Structures are given as structure tokens and as C-alpha cells.
Amino acid sequence: MTRTRLIFNSFAHHARSHLGTLLGAIVAGAVLTGSLVVGDSVKRTLQIQAQQRLGYIQAATVQHDRFFRGELAKAIELNNRTHFAPVLMLGAAGFAEDESGAIKTRANQIQLIGIDKSFWNHAMLKANLPPTMKDGEALINPRLAAQLGLKAGDEFRLRIAKPSVLPRDAPLSVAEDLTARLTLTVTQVTDADSELANFSLRPGAVPPFNVFVPLAWLQKKSELDGRANAMLASGPSPTAELVQSANAALRNNWRLADAELELIENEKDGVIDLRTDRIFLDANTLKATADSQTALTYIANELRIGTNAVPYSMISGVSDGFFENTPTGDETLITQWLADDLGAMVGNKIEVDYYVLGLNRQLEERSHTFTITGVVPTEKPGWRELMPNFPGIVDKDNLRDWNPGIDFESSRIRDQDEDYWKQHRGTPKAFIALATAQKLWANRYGEATTVRYTFANEKRAQIESALQEKLNPADIGLVFRDVRTEAITGQSASDFGGLFIGLSFFLVIAALILMGLLFVFGVEQRAPQIGTLLAIGFTGKTVRNLLLAEGFVLALIGAALGAWAGLAYTQAIVNLLNSEWGGAIGNGSLVYHAEPLTVLYGVLGGLFVALFTIWLTVRKLSRATAITLLLGEPAQPAETKAGRKALVTALLCAVGAIALGFAMKDAQGQMKAGGFFGAGMLLLISCLCVCHAWLGKLATGGGAAFASLGAMGWRGSARRRGRSLACIGLLACGVFLLIAVGAFRLDPNEGANERWGGTGGFALFGQSDVPVLYDLNTQTGRGEMAIDGEVDLVQFRVRAGDDASCLNLNQTREPRLLGVNPKALADKEAFTFAQGTGWEVLDETEGDAVPAIVDMNTGMWMMHVKVGDVIDYPDESGGTFKIRIAGFLANSVLQGDLIISEKQFVKHFPSASGYRVFLIDSVDPKATAAIANALSFALEDYGLELTPATRRLAEFSKVQNTYLDIFQALGGLALLLGSVGLGVVVLRNVLERRGELALLQAIGFRKSALHWLVLAEHGGLLILGLAAGIISAAVAVWPALSNPGQGMPLNLLAWTVGGILLSGLLWTWLAAAAALRGKLLPALRHE
């Protein structure tokens, strides 16, 4: 005989009574394993999505608003098995037309991708290469095909933002002809799994809309001959190694043209000029050429002395050494032609009028006065080349034909001006000091227009080589980054395994309580046997260990079966997430996947919690004395002492709850919600302690006669206090959680028209594919965009980033960045701040971190930051800058975006022109449609997509609400288990007391009266549980009710609580009916 044998004998003998316990262990294990496997499934889904969007791609270089030579990809080939592909990616809006030419279907936010055959080296092709595309032909991905209703052979149209090497916001850039229309024919709808159909370098909630066209054709159509803005890399090396070697190769093989720089050799004039199509040479370039002649040439609207004026002239700021007596300060050298025309003499003051360009292409004319210190010849070799290639100017034969990016009045042009243009082109008419020119005309794009070297044979190559050495392509963002490692690990924004354990927490607890109850019932039945073991010399510890060992076997089987059932649970959850609960994952599609290790963790977790529960139950039992156990009754603690202890605890918790409530009265956001939730929990504990003490009082409160059968029932509920309290606790916790969670349900329509609401009081949310360069709140801006009528809107600059809204499952590192004028939102007092003081904080300049505001859900769940945190964000020059989270918005339409001030935005992203996100006001809801129509019509070519702000908010709210649905559904299941637990307790109580009930029947009570007795006893527990839960939950949700969009959904809660009450009563009634079935009187004999 061994102890192991004893344990297994015992286990086998009590197998039937263990079934219920086993069931509880299985449910707990299943929920735990199932929840963890949901995490696996999300991870696997993200990996598949990453595979679909990246194929073999490991690294990529992506330039925002800059373009390099497509040939660079060929130049940096490392070996035969490492592939590089140039790609030109442009944003587009698309539509398909019906036979009559009317627009049938639309899609915005399309990725138009120019590719050559090297692109397919990165695709995991299962079959042959996709068909070669001719000009005007396109491959499209399944999502776009579905959206536009296209198939092979169909025609569709795209509207693209015409890229410009010169940023659209740059001074003197031309804001015309911003878009182009392309007509394309579908060659094939590509395969999502094998043909990189869902190619994207950014993780997203849903696959992108993709159109693949021949690279050369797209370059031609977008006037970017030979250029690309992204390069893909893949090969046999590990990604980190590939990134390193690709960047080294890039550094060795890049040319100035890849940084949009050009060395122009002019042997005739004896100069070599460094210029850029971006007009302005940036600081990095100037730093590398510090020892050379530098010039900044600009357009003067007018050069004037008294009433004599010359319109539209070039004026150059030149560095020391350009002339023998190079001007300094406010001195100027004018040309002979100008001196003659103005009748100017040395010593005269000359006024120069010029435009500067504001943030929204607002032109501001300024004036500066110079003193003439000399007159130089009208033109010398190399001077006319000082004028950069200003668009709209450089290619014009006549001055009157100029179309510069400033207000231009051709009527001011005189004949001599026209003659000058024909003879001397853009030769500057005046020269000033470079420092002065930079003070007047330097901008965020650069501080010079030309760097000049003296010509010598073969000097060009030397200069180029020296510049390539000094300049780093990474400074302009030309650098390979690892795009695969993080994506392919399937790291999600949230730990979905943990999340679903949280959501199922109450279900696990309910299963464990039920399991504990059933186990303890089984053990209580064996009380005399346990008493015998104690009597024959087993210590309490040994007996407990024997029971625990038996429980271990049970828990192990339960956990193993639970893990198996958990896989089915996961499949059910995944199916629901792909259908009913789709809102929680942005209506994406999850695949089921289970990792063996996760299942093992589930088994271990299930084993642990089941064993812990069993330990809790046997711990108490083994403390009972042998005598009591031999009599078949586990010992009850001394009533008075336990009751007093419970009352003291109740009082302390109640005082704690009140104190916490007061302390958190004026707190903000999470702190307040957390504080009140804590107060509610304390109150719940207090209520349960009161119930405990009250049951104790009932148990010892003999003496007073029963006033009714119901009162007798009440007294009965105190007989097994532990069981009664478990029922009350289970129900109270369930009600508490369901009510507390229900109150966090968001109503997107609440406060929809109010500034404090999640819409900020805005009627429409707009996004355009093509940036709008003007302030649409001004008459000029609306005029430029041909918008009829008035609009009142707040517009945001956009730097593309990861989708950081809660619709995206992927972990996001770089959310989309928006730049806004904080005053525009502050004046309107738009949105509610969950944390933080207001929009003005964006203008703060303390420290080196840029203040930012973000929606609380995005901050907490997607970015995992809190207010005060500082993060690094990549800037346009290839480096990073620091962003400090300065505030959280409560539940807003701006979810997914990081918002900084416009001033900071343009400082860090000078090339990101115009505005692409709009919050549009509508004073009168009836006028909303008219405003939407006007904007849609005027900005059709810009791919403007307008969404009612409430709908956008509803989409975001749907995520939170769906999670609440899941929680409530699982909580409902748990309550079902809870009420089953109540039923089991009733059944057990009644079965134990069949003799007593038989006696009551013997002395004349009818069976219906006995039924009522049982119902009264246990109905009381039900009501106590509900009351405790409701009271404490009301305190816990108090602050949540003041948040925008949140309020107590009384109907839902009434239904929930009513449902629990009815379910509890039903189980009680069923259990009582089952226990009282048949003849009771024979039970008397057993007494």
C-alpha cells in the first residue's frame, strides 16, 4: 500500500462526484488556453498579412516628397541573389464609370505603384510571372477590384497628385496643374497570397487599394523621368546584415542627382554651379560647400528709386569674394542697365519690394531699402546662370508670359523689360550681401540657390566626388530600414492573449468558484473518512496533501481537457471576431492558429488556477477536528468573533470607499475613473462583509420565533455560510462588472453637435489624396479652389504614418502626424481633454521636445504612452526629433493621429506641402449637405473623401463597444455559470436536508410550502448578491458618466439585472424541484 495508491483509489472511487469539479476545471482551463490561443491567432494573422504585403522584402528606403534616380537600384546590386527594385509610389483616387460615362464606383487612398520587372523578385510567386504590362495597363489587387467592381479588361480612371520636385509650399513654386488623370485598363487582378497584391510598407487595419503600372510609364505621366521614391531590398542575408550592406552600397554608389542636386559645367563662363531642382539648397548641402561661392537669387517685385521703378527683376545675394567690393549689410551693387533705367547713382537709396510666402501660400509683400555702393556691368559671364530654374519663368520666351508662383501683373511690364529678358534672361539687376539676402529670403527649404566653383578641367568630377564624400544620403532620408523583422514577428498593438484573458476573467473566476464549490461538496461528503484518517494518526497537513494530490490529478485532467476544449473556444472566438464581433478588429479577418507552447502554457495556467482553488477549499477543511468530521459536519468558525471581524472589515472598506471617492472628486481622466472603480470595489467588499456578518447573526440568532415560512427560509440560508456567501459574491461580482462595463459603452451620437463631444462639434471629417495648398477659411483660399459659399473648417498638414487607430491590430511605431494651428481648435474649444489643459499646449516651446496631443485610446492602447512621455519621431532629413505627449483627447474623431502645431510640423517636414485632413463645421445641420456638396465638387480632383464626423466616431466607438459586447457576452456566460452554481448549492442544501424537509412534510407542510421555503432561502441570496453588485457598481461608474459619449445605458442594465434575477430564480426553482421530487418521507428513516 502506498499513498499514491490511496490517492488513485480515492480518485477512481469518487470519479462520479468529481465530474462536476472536473467540468469547472475544464471550463477554466478552456477559457485560459482559448484566450491565449486567440493571441496566437492574432499573431499568425498579422504574420500572414505581413507576408502578403511584403513578400520577400526585408528592407526599404522610402522618401517623403523627394525623388532619387531609379537607376540607383541597379547601381547598388550586391550579389546575384540580393535584389533591389525601384518603385514610384503615388497617392491616387480612382473611379470606374458605367456605359454612360457616369461614375459608378469610387475608391480613395489608392497606392499607385510604378514597378519594373525587378519588383517581382520580391514576390513569393507561386506560378509564372504576372503578365507584362504595357503603357496604360495595370494590375490591381483584389480589394480594389471589389471596391470598383473591376475585372481583367475593364477600364478605370485615376486622379493623381502630380508630384513636384519643388515643394508646392516653396516660395515661387507654381500651384497649378496639381493633378493628372490617368485612364487604365486592368490586365489582371493579382493574387493576394503570391503576387504582392497587398504590397505596402506600412501595416494597416485592412489591405490597401493597390494599382501596379509600368514604372517608366508612370515616371513619364508624372513628369518624373527616371525617378523613384522608394527602393525595395531582399536577399539571402539576415535582414540586419542586408540593411547594413545595402546602406554601405548606397553610400558608395549614390550620385548628387539622387539628392536632387546638379553640377552644371559652364566652360564658356568658367564656372561650375551646384543647383537643385528644389530651387533652394538645404543646410546640409551648404555645410558641405562652406568654402565655395554661394548665391541666393530671388525675384524682386519692384526695384524703385522715387517714382522710377523696374518690375520683376532678379536680385542676387552673393558671398564675399564675388566682387572686389562685395556689398555688406544694406549695401547693393546695381547693374549699368538698372542704373540707366532708374537714373540711379552711387549713394542713392533703392527700395526693393518682394513677396514672402506664408504657411498657406499667403503672399505678403515686404520692402527693404538698400544703398547703392557701386554700378557693375549689365552682364558678365556666368551671371545669368545665377537665376535658378524658377518654374513658370525659366522656360518663357517673353517676360509677359511669366507664370510665377506669385501675383504677377503683366501690365506692369514695359518694352525695355521685355528687351532685357530677351537679351539677358534672368541676369540679376542688383547684388546684395548673401547674409542680407538670407535674412530676407531664406526659408524652411533652404538658404541659397547656387554654389559656384571656378571651372577647371576634370574639376567637376572632383567636386562631385568631394560632395558625395561629405554629404550623407541618410540626411535626406535615403537610407534602408528594416521593414520586415517587426512585421513578421506578428507583434500586435495589444497583447490579445492577455486581453481575452481579461475579457474572460470573470468567466474563469465563475468556473473556478463553481469548481471549488463542487470540489468542497465532494470533500464534505467524505468528512467522516477524513475524520477517520485524522483519528488514526494522519496529521492535518498529510490529509490536506492527500486531498491536494487527488485534486492535482483532477486539475491536471481538467487542464488537459480544458486546453483541448480551449482550442474549440478559440475557434469560436475567431469565428465571432470574423463575423459578429468584427468591429473589435476593424472588420479584418483572423485566421485560427495555435502554438504548442501556448497550449502548454494554457495547460499549466489551468492546472495552477484549479489547484489553487482546490487548495483554498481543502485548507479550511483540514483545519476541522476529527470529532466534527466524524460526525459528518465540517466545523464552523465561532460566530461572534467572525461576525465582528466581518463588520469591522465592512466598516473599514466603506470608510475607505468614501475617502477614496472624496479624494478623487477633482481628479482627472484615468485617475478619477480608477479611483472610483477602486471605491466601488471597496464598497463591494464592504457589502459582502455585511452579508457575511448578517448570515452569522442569522445562524446564531435563535430565540425569536419564525414569523413566517419565508423567515424560516431566511434563517436556513445561514446554515452553510460559506456556500451562501460564495453565491452572493459570485452574483455581486458579476453584476458589478456587467454594470461597470456597460457604463463604458460609447454613444457616438451623444454630444455630436457639441464642442465637448467626440466630434469636436464638427459636422464632417475630410481627407484628400492631393494636398490643398490654401487656407480655405479665407476668401482667397476658397477662390483659388473655386469653392462656392462660406466654409468654416480646421485644416491639418499630414505626414503619412502607420494607422494607429484601434481599427489596426498591428503595433504602430510611427502614427500619422498632423500639424494644426492650435488656435483654430482652442478658439472653438473643440473636444474634451481626458488629460491635459488644452490645445494651447501645442504652442509651448519649453525644452527640446515638440508637444503633441493624441487621442487617449491611441495613446494608451496603440502607442502605449502616457502624458509626459517623450518619443522619437523621424523627421524629413533622415534624423529624428523628440515629441512629448502633452495631452490626451477623450474619445474623439482624431483617433489614430499624433497632433502637433503647424509651426513645428513645417519645421520638421518642410517638403510636406498643404493640408490633407479637414474638420468641417456646419452651423446648421441642414446646411451640412450643401457644404459637403460644395467641397466635394470643388475638390473632386483632390480625392476629397468626406465622412460625417459622427460616423467616423461611431466606427471607432464600435471597437470599444464590441469589446464591451465581448466582455458582456463572456460575463453573461459567467453569470450563467454563477446561477448554475446557485442551483448546485440549492440542490446540495436541499439534498442534505431531505430528512428535515421530510419532517416538515410529516408534520403537515405541503410540498408547495417546502418549495416556497427553499425559494425564499435562496432567493434572498440572489437579491443580496444583486443589491451588493448594483450599489457598488453605481459608485464605480459615477465618473464615467460625465465623459463624452458615455452614459448609463439603463435599458440594457435593467435587462441584464432582470435576466440574472430570472435566471437565478429559475435555477433555484429547478434545483428545488429536483431535490423535492419523489417521496420525502423515507428520508426520515435515514435520519
Place this chain on the structure above:
Amino acid sequence: MPNDTPLLQLKNISREFPSAEAGEPLQVLRNLSMEVARGESIAIVGPSGCGKSTLLNLIGTLDQPTNGTIAFDVRNLGELDADELAILRNREMGFIFQSHHLLPQCTVMENVLVPTLAHGRTTEDDEERAHRLLDRVGLAARLAHRPGQLSGGERQRVAVVRALINQPQLLLADEPTGALDQATADHLGQLLVELNAEENVTLITVTHSEKLAAQMARTVELNDGQIK
């Protein structure tokens, strides 16, 4: 240890239980003193509620006296902790209850050997002794049976053997024949007396049965918590 030292010495034993109504405590045993010699067989008799079972529980260390001392083999039981008492119960005492309290999941042989597991492992000697004792009580053919397959008398005989398996000095029996018919009860009573002599074990039995009491060497009659 000299054989003339009493195995058990009870001095001024009292046992009170708190009243349910917070009044005067209920005094079950009052100032009771007695000695039990080694190898003696004693019957404790008296009316219901006189404190017979309480006295047996105190002697068996399942309960502690409110006042007074109990010495077992000259050891003061009040000075032993719970584990020491458990070891004492296991090695020096054997219990027989009115209800046999056999483990339904174990066979006859296993039930008998259960006490050997309390503080060690079952040895071959234990198994040999179990075989011998079961043979002695006429259950040699029932070794692999479970309690549910035995008659009331057989179960009680298994309980007797279980009580003797660790060769205790003291055998405590609480109404051992209470649940048996007369013939079986007589047979069990006779067996207890024989084993008392054969195993040289001191026997204290609480009984309402005058016949069983008469088979013991000494009868102690209790009335209202005191020896009459």
C-alpha cells in the same frame, strides 16, 4: 518502562463546551480521575449524555480537557503538539468507531494498511501482520473486497484489524457493536476480548451493551460527568 506503571493516568479532568446562548458553559466531565493499567480491558458505561464518548475522545487525543492532565505511558498529553499527538495516535493507539468509517475506495487489505502510511511507508512486516490479523478475524478470503461488498460485522472486524495494525498499546472502541445485530455484536465483543489478550493491548470500550461490558475486566460507570 516497568510494567506496573499505569498506561493511562487521568487527573482531575474536566471538559466544558461553550453554550450556544452565551450563558454558562456546558460541563460534560467534572473533575474526573482514573488510571488504566497495561493490558487491562475496561468498559465505560452510563446513560446518554453522561460524557462517555467525550472521555474516550480525550483519552484518544481527539479532544483536549478544559482542566486536568492526561498522561499516556507517563507522557503528559497536554505538552505534545498536534503532530506529536498524531504520531502518538498512529503508533500507540487504535480506534474503533460505532460506524466502521472504512475508506470505500480501498480494499479490505488496503484499509487495514492505511494507518501505516500516516508517518511512513507500508513495510513487508506490515503486510504480513495485516494478513495474519485478517486471517485471525476470519477475513482471509476477503482481502481484495471493498467495504461495500462486506456485511456490517465484517466491516467492523476490518476496522478492528485496522486499529491493531500498528501494534498499539491502547485500543479505543466507541460503541463498537452499536450498529450490529446481537449475534454479530456478541461475536465482535468476544473477538475484542481475545485480541486484548493475544495482542497484549489495553482495551477501553464505550458501550451501552451490558453484555459487552460484562466481557471486560473492569467497568467504569459515568453519571453526570463523574465516575459513579
